[in-house]
Amino acid sequence: MTTPSRRELANAIRFLAIDAVEAAKSGHPGMPMGMADIAEVLWNDFLSHNPNNPDWPNRDRFVLSNGHGSMLQYALLHLAGYDLPLDELKRFRQLGSKTPGHPENFMTPGVETTTGPLGQGFANAVGKALAEKLLAQRFNRPGFEIVDHHTWVFLGDGCLMEGISHEAASLAGTWGLGKLICFWDDNRISIDGDTAGWFTDDTPARFEAYGWQVIRHVDGHDPDEIAQAIRTAKAETARPTLICCRTVIGFGAPNKQGKESTHGAPLGQDEVAAARAHLNWPYGPFEIPEAIYAGWRANDRGAAREAAWNRLFDDYARQHPELAAEFGRRLRGELPTGFAAGADAYIARLQAEGPTVASRKASQMALDAYGPLLPELIGGSADLAHSNLTLWKGSKPVTSGDPDANYVYYGVREFAMTAISNGIALHGGFIPYDATFLVFSDYARNAVRMSALMHAHAIHVYTHDSIGLGEDGPTHQPVEHLASLRYIPNNDVWRPCDAVESAVAWKAAIERREGPSCLVFSRQNLVHQHRTAAQLADIARGGYVLLDPPEARFDLILIATGSEVELAMQAARQLDAEGIRARVVSMPSTEVFDRQPLEWREGVLPSWCRRRVAIEAGVGDYWRKYVGLDGAVIGIDTFGASAPGDVLFRHFGFTVERVVEVAKALR
Numbered sequence: 001m002t003t004p005s006r007r008e009l010a011n012a013i014r015f016l017a018i019d020a021v022e023a024a025k026s027g028h029p030g031m032p033m034g035m036a037d038i039a040e041v042l043w044n045d046f047l048s049h050n051p052n053n054p055d056w057p058n059r060d061r062f063v064l065s066n067g068h069g070s071m072l073q074y075a076l077l078h079l080a081g082y083d084l085p086l087d088e089l090k091r092f093r094q095l096g097s098k099t100p101g102h103p104e105n106f107m108t109p110g111v112e113t114t115t116g117p118l119g120q121g122f123a124n125a126v127g128k129a130l131a132e133k134l135l136a137q138r139f140n141r142p143g144f145e146i147v148d149h150h151t152w153v154f155l156g157d158g159c160l161m162e163g164i165s166h167e168a169a170s171l172a173g174t175w176g177l178g179k180l181i182c183f184w185d186d187n188r189i190s191i192d193g194d195t196a197g198w199f200t201d202d203t204p205a206r207f208e209a210y211g212w213q214v215i216r217h218v219d220g221h222d223p224d225e226i227a228q229a230i231r232t233a234k235a236e237t238a239r240p241t242l243i244c245c246r247t248v249i250g251f252g253a254p255n256k257q258g259k260e261s262t263h264g265a266p267l268g269q270d271e272v273a274a275a276r277a278h279l280n281w282p283y284g285p286f287e288i289p290e291a292i293y294a295g296w297r298a299n300d301r302g303a304a305r306e307a308a309w310n311r312l313f314d315d316y317a318r319q320h321p322e323l324a325a326e327f328g329r330r331l332r333g334e335l336p337t338g339f340a341a342g343a344d345a346y347i348a349r350l351q352a353e354g355p356t357v358a359s360r361k362a363s364q365m366a367l368d369a370y371g372p373l374l375p376e377l378i379g380g381s382a383d384l385a386h387s388n389l390t391l392w393k394g395s396k397p398v399t400s401g402d403p404d405a406n407y408v409y410y411g412v413r414e415f416a417m418t419a420i421s422n423g424i425a426l427h428g429g430f431i432p433y434d435a436t437f438l439v440f441s442d443y444a445r446n447a448v449r450m451s452a453l454m455h456a457h458a459i460h461v462y463t464h465d466s467i468g469l470g471e472d473g474p475t476h477q478p479v480e481h482l483a484s485l486r487y488i489p490n491n492d493v494w495r496p497c498d499a500v501e502s503a504v505a506w507k508a509a510i511e512r513r514e515g516p517s518c519l520v521f522s523r524q525n526l527v528h529q530h531r532t533a534a535q536l537a538d539i540a541r542g543g544y545v546l547l548d549p550p551e552a553r554f555d556l557i558l559i560a561t562g563s564e565v566e567l568a569m570q571a572a573r574q575l576d577a578e579g580i581r582a583r584v585v586s587m588p589s590t591e592v593f594d595r596q597p598l599e600w601r602e603g604v605l606p607s608w609c610r611r612r613v614a615i616e617a618g619v620g621d622y623w624r625k626y627v628g629l630d631g632a633v634i635g636i637d638t639f640g641a642s643a644p645g646d647v648l649f650r651h652f653g654f655t656v657e658r659v660v661e662v663a664k665a666l667r
Contacts, residue, residue: 031069050302066156067115119162127423167416173211220245380408542592
């Protein structure tokens with residue numbers, strides 16, 4: 001075989017996708033076939049990466065937002081020389097393979113983010129591009145651009161129909177993310193067919209209105225036009241770029257190309273054979289000639305690029321040793337020396353001082369204490385900074401150009417905010433937090449789920465945590481939200497009962513690297529709880545004994561979170577006055593508690609004591625796992641109402657009298 005043409009190199013992507021989908025008997029061949037020419041030009045001529053080191057810090061980030069076309073990315077990774085053998089492509093969509101149905105960042109070398117829920121990959125990419133820009137502002141010095149890489153995104157029509165694309169694109173334009181370059185796969189086909197019936201937006205004008213550079217009318221099957229568009233995009237440094245590529249879905253399948261039938265189903269043996277003939281691809285399933293492999297790797301300059309960067313970084317380290325050390329620490333995800341000790345000292349001081357404040361205020365106090373210790377902390381709020389109290393004394397807007405910029409004004413964009421936080425976390429170099437009212441976690445919920453799925457070190461802050469927020473009424477009073485967040489696997493939810501537990505929750509979220517944390521705070525003041533040194537240390541276990549009768553002999557257990565802990569404490573005192581001894585368990589994080597050794601859990605909630613009452617101003621069924629059928633739950637299983645918070649707590653039965661009554665009724 002002579003030196004392969006660009007079309008032949010692109011056809012290798014097409015037929016690996018076709019063959020993998022056929023073997024799996026499921027998948028999406030149409031997009032990989034339609035975007036193969038764009039991908040070939042980008043990856044072979046422009047993408048700065050090193051297949052031998054997918055974690056090279058200064059690599060370009062490639063995001064496949066239209067993640068259903070995952071075989072395009074797997075084919076690219078395989079052909080480019082990543083650790084993704086052909087056998088893994090043959091096991092596409094099979095249990096335990098490195099080629100799942102949608103790209104997963106923790107499964108496949110070279111996959112930067114988990115995509116599939118349309119539009120979220122795009123928002124993740126905005127977060128990655130923001131992280132690159134801010135790290136460059138902080139660490140680059142004249143002659144030493146150690147942070148200098150692009151974020152490339154493939155987008156489908158579906159991504160741009162999703163509302164999150166509007167939110168994220170608007171912010172990207174506002175932030176001037178000049179190293180964010182997106183390719184719109186304008187094939188005008190989605191699952192239901194021709195999009196003319198439901199997607200008639202003037203997409204280029206929309207992005208221009210957001211402050212983007214837009215390159216229109218690019219033939220997505222012409223390598224020269226694609227390359228010229230990329231060069232134009234890279235030349236623009238002040239604005240992100242959208243390259244509008246007109247493509248044919250299922251390109252090369254003579255009887256099905258341009259039709260929705262290629263979107264999400266195998267082509268079938270007859271059409272596969274027809275495509276091989278049509279594209280002059282005389283090779284069997286999964287057969288890639290050596291000349292094609294050689295063509296794909298002929299321009300592999302990844303090792304050389306990384307070696308050059310390493311030399312630059314070595315020179316940088318000699319001239320700027322403190323900056324180099326800090327840069328390395330942050331990218332490794334290591335917390336600063338002294339953070340844990342500083343946080344523990346703050347928590348101990350807070351316990352001694354005993355402030356009675358709203359936990360949202362306690363959250364801000366924790367940020368004031370921890371922020372100076374954590375230059376990697378970056379956060380923001382969805383237009384609620386002065387309600388969520390996410391601004392702290394060292395906050396500097398990301399639009400300020402300050403080298404230490406660390407605060408994001410997201411506007412009313414909860415979904416994009418959360419997905420952008422995920423992207424920042426996955427990029428590295430930052431610990432992001434975002435914030436809104438707990439009730440509006442609904443807007444962001446799928447991005448929270450993706451945080452947990454991707455093991456992203458993101459912190460999601462939610463305030464106004466119950467009917468206690470008061471007069472705004474049931475539209476703003478969360479009821480089912482705590483349970484909903486707790487049911488997400490790998491998602492730690494904290495609902496602290498006072499300023500001390502709030503500080504512990506923040507410390508735990510900062511130290512946790514295996515996934516996200518949701519910190520849930522109150523609007524109303526919470527009473528400080530007295531603790532021994534041992535109890536103070538036990539908060540980090542997620543659930544602990546806050547009050548025991550003398551000699552730890554008790555008749556029943558009261559379990560509570562947040563504002564209801566003080567209610568449980570008052571009820572325990574009333575029960576004691578009536579000769580009934582109650583243990584009070586504060587359970588700020590059920591997920592963390594459930595990970596504790598059995599001996600610890602048994603010590604807090606001994607199985608012999610089946611008289612248990614759980615108290616929380618949210619739906620009650622979740623607590624049955626702790627109280628069983630013999631116990632009782634005091635919760636709220638209806639929507640709230642508009643009235644002052646204290647009035648609502650009495651109205652819905654969150655009173656000492658009710659807790660005592662329910663406890664005494666247990667047998």
